Amino acid sequence: MSRPQILDMKSFRFLNFLFIISFLSCGGVDLIDDYVPPSLRITTPFTELTLGNSYTFTARYFDNVGDAVENASIQWESSHPELLQIDAQGNATPLKVGTVQIVATLTTPDGIVLTDEINLSIQSNVVLEPTPPETPVEEEMEMPVEEEMPMENTVTPTLSITNAISQITAATSYQFEVAYTDEMGNPATPPQVTWTSSNNDIIEVDANGTIQAIMSGTVTLTVSIQISSTLIQAHNQILVNAPVMEMITSFSGKVVSKSSYTLQGGFTLAESENGLILSLDEDYKASTALPGLYVYLSNNANTTAGAYEIGKVTVFAGAHSYQLPNSIELMDYQYILYWCKPFNVKVGEAKIYD
Amino acid sequence: MKYYLLPLFLLINFVSHAQWIKEKGDAYLKLGGWSLLANEHFTDEGKLDPNATRGLFISSLYGQIGLSKKINLIAYVPFFVKNYQFAQVSKTNNKEYEPRQVYNGLGDINLGIEYGFGQLKNWHFSGTLTLGIPSGADAAGIDGSYQTGDGEFNQLLQGNVGKSFSLGGQGFYFKSYLGYNNRTEGFSDELHSYAETGTQFLKSKLLLLTRMHWIKPLYNGTLDASNANGAIFANNIESLVLGGEIAVLLSSKWGISLGASTPLYGKVIYRASSFSGGVFLNL
Numbered sequence: 001m002s003r004p005q006i007l008d009m010k011s012f013r014f015l016n017f018l019f020i021i022s023f024l025s026c027g028g029v030d031l032i033d034d035y036v037p038p039s040l041r042i043t044t045p046f047t048e049l050t051l052g053n054s055y056t057f058t059a060r061y062f063d064n065v066g067d068a069v070e071n072a073s074i075q076w077e078s079s080h081p082e083l084l085q086i087d088a089q090g091n092a093t094p095l096k097v098g099t100v101q102i103v104a105t106l107t108t109p110d111g112i113v114l115t116d117e118i119n120l121s122i123q124s125n126v127v128l129e130p131t132p133p134e135t136p137v138e139e140e141m142e143m144p145v146e147e148e149m150p151m152e153n154t155v156t157p158t159l160s161i162t163n164a165i166s167q168i169t170a171a172t173s174y175q176f177e178v179a180y181t182d183e184m185g186n187p188a189t190p191p192q193v194t195w196t197s198s199n200n201d202i203i204e205v206d207a208n209g210t211i212q213a214i215m216s217g218t219v220t221l222t223v224s225i226q227i228s229s230t231l232i233q234a235h236n237q238i239l240v241n242a243p244v245m246e247m248i249t250s251f252s253g254k255v256v257s258k259s260s261y262t263l264q265g266g267f268t269l270a271e272s273e274n275g276l277i278l279s280l281d282e283d284y285k286a287s288t289a290l291p292g293l294y295v296y297l298s299n300n301a302n303t304t305a306g307a308y309e310i311g312k313v314t315v316f317a318g319a320h321s322y323q324l325p326n327s328i329e330l331m332d333y334q335y336i337l338y339w340c341k342p343f344n345v346k347v348g349e350a351k352i353y354d
Numbered sequence: 355m356k357y358y359l360l361p362l363f364l365l366i367n368f369v370s371h372a373q374w375i376k377e378k379g380d381a382y383l384k385l386g387g388w389s390l391l392a393n394e395h396f397t398d399e400g401k402l403d404p405n406a407t408r409g410l411f412i413s414s415l416y417g418q419i420g421l422s423k424k425i426n427l428i429a430y431v432p433f434f435v436k437n438y439q440f441a442q443v444s445k446t447n448n449k450e451y452e453p454r455q456v457y458n459g460l461g462d463i464n465l466g467i468e469y470g471f472g473q474l475k476n477w478h479f480s481g482t483l484t485l486g487i488p489s490g491a492d493a494a495g496i497d498g499s500y501q502t503g504d505g506e507f508n509q510l511l512q513g514n515v516g517k518s519f520s521l522g523g524q525g526f527y528f529k530s531y532l533g534y535n536n537r538t539e540g541f542s543d544e545l546h547s548y549a550e551t552g553t554q555f556l557k558s559k560l561l562l563l564t565r566m567h568w569i570k571p572l573y574n575g576t577l578d579a580s581n582a583n584g585a586i587f588a589n590n591i592e593s594l595v596l597g598g599e600i601a602v603l604l605s606s607k608w609g610i611s612l613g614a615s616t617p618l619y620g621k622v623i624y625r626a627s628s629f630s631g632g633v634f635l636n637l
Contacts, residue, residue: 289398342499
C-alpha cells in the first residue's frame with residue numbers, strides 16, 4: 001500500500017518555479033541621470049593682488065559627471081599683460097596697479113572649450129611719502145680739511161631717496177632710487193652707496209637698494225655715501241604691515257528641499273585655522289522620518305558618487321556645524337547635498353557658489 | 355523602508371481561504387511566495403518620492419490548525435526573505451556606482467491563536483491574538499538597511515466577524531476585523547482594520563476575493579531618525595491597501611492561488627503593487 005501523496009508533481013513544479021523566481025528576482029539596474037555640463041573652475045579665489053608679490057593660480061577641470069580630472073592641460077591668460085603677467089603654470093606677477101582679468105581655458109577631449117575667469121584688483125604694496133625727504137645729513141668728520149675747501153665755487157653734495165615710502169606690506173619687495181648732486185650742484189651718478197636697515201629681521205636691503213619686507217615692524221632705512229671725509233646720508237622710516245591675502249574665505253546660502261521631505265536652513269562654509277567649517281543656521285530643519293540621512297559635498301547635484309561624505313545627520317533642528325578636514329579647500333565642491341543614503345534618495349541641496 | 359511590508363505580510367498570508375474558524379483536526383497550510391519591486395515611496399507626509407529600486411521576495415509557510423472546535427493555532431513563517439536593491443549605474447558613462455545588493459535571511463515569525471466566540475444568526479465572531487516574534491534581522495546588508503525584521507516584539511489583538519450571504523443566487527462571504535497592534539522598542543502602536551469579501555464558482559473550485567487593509571499608527575512611539583539606526587521606516591507606517599486573489603482547487607485537498615495588492619494611500623511605505631502566489635492544502 002503506497003503512502004498518501006500530499007503534494008503531487010504539479011505542486012512541486014510550482015514550488016520550484018517560486019524558488020527560481022526568488023533567486024532571479026534581484027537583478028536589474030537603476031540608471032542614474034548624473035550628467036552635468038563639464039566645467040573649469042579657478043580654485044584660488046583671489047580678489048586682490050599686491051605689487052611686489054607673486055601668486056600661483058590653480059584651476060580644476062570637472063568632467064560630465066562632476067569628477068575632477070587630474071593633470072588637465074590648462075592655459076592661462078591675462079587680459080592686461082602690462083598689468084599682470086601669468087605663465088603656463090598659473091604663476092602670476094603683478095606689474096602695475098590696476099584691474100585685470102585672468103582667464104583659464106581648457107579644451108576637453110570632446111573638443112569643448114571651457115573657460116573660467118576671475119577679476120582682480122592690483123594694489124600697490126607701498127604707501128609713498130607725500131613729500132620725499134630731501135634733507136641730506138652732513139656729518140663733518142675732519143674739520144681742518146673742510147676749512148681748506150674753496151667755499152666760493154662749491155656746494156655741499158646732496159643725497160636723497162626719490163621714492164621714499166612710509167609703509168610696505170610684508171612679504172613684498174620694493175626698489176628704492178636715489179638722487180645725488182655733486183659739489184658743483186649738478187645731478188650725478190653717486191659714488192658707491194651703502195644701504196643699511198636698522199633691523200634686518202624686519203627689512204632686508206641689498207646693495208642696489210632693493211628691500212624685502214619680512215615681517216611687521218618699523219625700520220629706518222639709511223643710504224649713505226662717503227665724499228672725501230664727508231659722510232652723506234638719507235633716511236626713510238618705514239612701517240611694515242602684515243600681509244593681507246585678499247581672498248574669498250567663505251560662502252553662504254540656503255539649503256532647500258528637493259524632495260517631499262522637510263529640509264531648510266541657511267548655511268555658511270568658511271575657512272578656519274583647522275580647516276573648513278560648515279555651519280547650519282538656527283533656521284535649519286530636517287525631517288526625522290528618513291533613515292540614514294547623510295550630508296555630502298559634491299560637484300554633481302544628481303549623485304553622491306564622487307562626493308565627500310561629511311557624515312550622518314544627527315541634528316535635525318537648529319544651529320550646528322561640521323568641522324571638515326584640512327585637505328578640503330573652499331572651492332573644491334560646488335554643492336552641499338542631503339541624501340538618504342540607504343535608498344539613494346536625494347533630499348535636498350545647497351549651491352555653494354555659481 | 356522594507357518595514358512597511360510587514361503589515362502586508364499579515365494581509366497576504368494571514369488570510370486563509372477558509373472563511374471561519376477551523377474545526378478540531380482540520381488544517382489549512384499554504385506555501386507561498388510574495389514579491390514587490392518599488393522605485394518610489396510615500397513619504398512621511400503621504401507624498402510620492404523616488405528611491406533606488408528595491409525589491410523584496412518572501413517565501414513563507416502559513417498554517418492554521420484547529421486544536422478544538424473553538425481554538426485554532428496560527429503560524430506564519432517567512433523562512434526565506436530576500437531583500438535586494440538594483441545596481442546603481444551612471445547613465446552618462448555606464449560606471450557602476452554601487453553594485454546590486456542582496457541580503458537573504460529569516461523574517462519575523464508570527465504566531466497566533468484564534469478563539470471562536472460562536473455564531474449569532476449568520477454572523478460568526480472570534481478573536482485572535484498574534485505575536486510578532488523578532489526572528490528577522492533588524493540590521494542587515496552593507497548599510498544595515500536590508501532588514502528582514504523590525505527587531506521588536508509586537509502583539510496584535512483583533513476581533514473578527516464573518517457572515518455568509520447570497521446575492522442573486524450567488525453565495526458570498528464577508529469577513530472583517532478590527533485590531534490593535536501593541537508595538538514595543540519605541541514603535542508606535544497601530545490600529546488595524548480589514549475587510550474581505552469573496553465568492554466561489556465552478557462548484558466551489560474557484561474562489562475570487564477582494565480585500566482592503568487599513569493601518570493607522572497612533573504616533574505614540576519614540577523612534578525617529580534622531581534616535582534610531584535605520585529602523586525608523588518600520589515606524590509610523592500608514593497604509594490603505596487594496597488587494598485581490600484568485601484561488602483554484604485542483605483536487606479535494608490542494609490548490610493554487612495568485613494575488614495582487616496595491617497601496618491606495620500611505621505614509622512611509624513603498625508605492626508599488628505586490629504579487630503573490632502559493633500552493634495551499636486543506637487537510
